[in-house]
Amino acid sequence: MTAMNILSGGAAQGLVGSLAPQFKALTGLGIEGEFGAVGAMAEKLRKGVPADMVILTAALIAALAREHLVAAASIADIGVVETAVAVRAGDPLATVKDAASLRDALLAADAIFVPDTKASTAGIHVAKVLQQLGIVDEVAARLKIYPNGATAMRHLAASDAVRPIGCTQSTEIISTNGVKLSGSLPSGCELSTVYTAAVTTKAANAKQAQALIDLLIAADQHGLRERAGFLRGEK
Template sequence: MSTLNILSGGAAQGLVGSVATALRTQTGFEIGGEFGAVGAMADKLRKGAPTDMVILTAAIVAQLAEEKLVVPASIRDIGLVETALAVRVGDPKISVTDAAALREAFLGSDAIFVPDTKVSTAGIHVAKVLGQLGLAEKVADRLKIFPNGATAMRHMAESDARHPIGCTQSTEIISTDGVVLSGSLPPGCALATMYTAAVTTQATSAQQAQRLIDLLTAADAQEQRKGAGFVSGPK
């Protein structure tokens, strides 16, 4: 069976998986490629990795369009994803209503699981928030950093820490067994990121890539997007 190669932020992995059967039925194509930190995925495209389509942040996709690596006419917003808090299944949920409460939540944890703080959307934001809260040095030895949010959440689920907490994009939390979405980040610390899909200029299966984009952004896929953690649909 033919394979559609995509490079995608980890935030979209659950949603893409939910339409894989429909794509296979309609086109005969399986979904292949890689899900990871958006910066790393964009760099793979720039270095020539065989790619039919990308799902990355709107800002990165716009940049790739300027670099003539994606087809401008194919660009479609999928929806917004919040950076949020996670706890293990069975642990008390953490609710934070302001920056002070978030600071206490981080201080009260003995392990903080996050994605790459240099190339992932959520990881970069977590690093910014920890600095904003004056915690960068205080919790440095508690940070458990992984290549992407999904990997960070899998490790948190298996952690033997007493009070671990995770902070990554809500979609990655929802799609990982053993962890649960605990709540959004409070005002002043929150982040909602628009994820956008596009067909690459090097695509060998452009028609099938466009079909996948149609499935991801269809009006009747609204409940699938919501269930996967997207807080709003395409514009």
């Protein structure tokens, strides 16, 4: 046994990675698994993919607890993550102070990088916002959809488009080289999502999984969580 297996939303990848050295020093184990769209990760657990712990939205964790796939006593909220706008590192920030300016920014972009619009938290929300702003048809050909936000942001960073923009969880923007956070989605279009961790009921390394959860929520890790994009408490 050299690693603990995790299934996690992409929003937590940067934070988990930053804690990996401490976790290994504490337990002797590395961290392996997958980070992706939360819906896809939940389905993997349901289909029997081995995992010691999961980090998903609070709503999905609650559903998995009802399905007896995670241990209810282990459930712990990590923090709130906002859905936000990203631009390439060298590009000017996009103005997204209200719905009208967000609409203008999206219409001005010649490529819009987003995560899975059917399985990821941010992607599903982006699809709703485009409907809300009444620009679905106008931007359809410019949407660049990827399995998760981290992948979308890497492609945004490498894009040769003239005016590309991206939209995903703030944590995925912060942890990706070559892009920068341009601002959270404005009032009326915003989304703040609670991310939660839990040990699975079939965990081979339940003790170690709980140790990682304890690290993720520890009071002395507040600064690390904040730098990674996790806010304290619901908004």
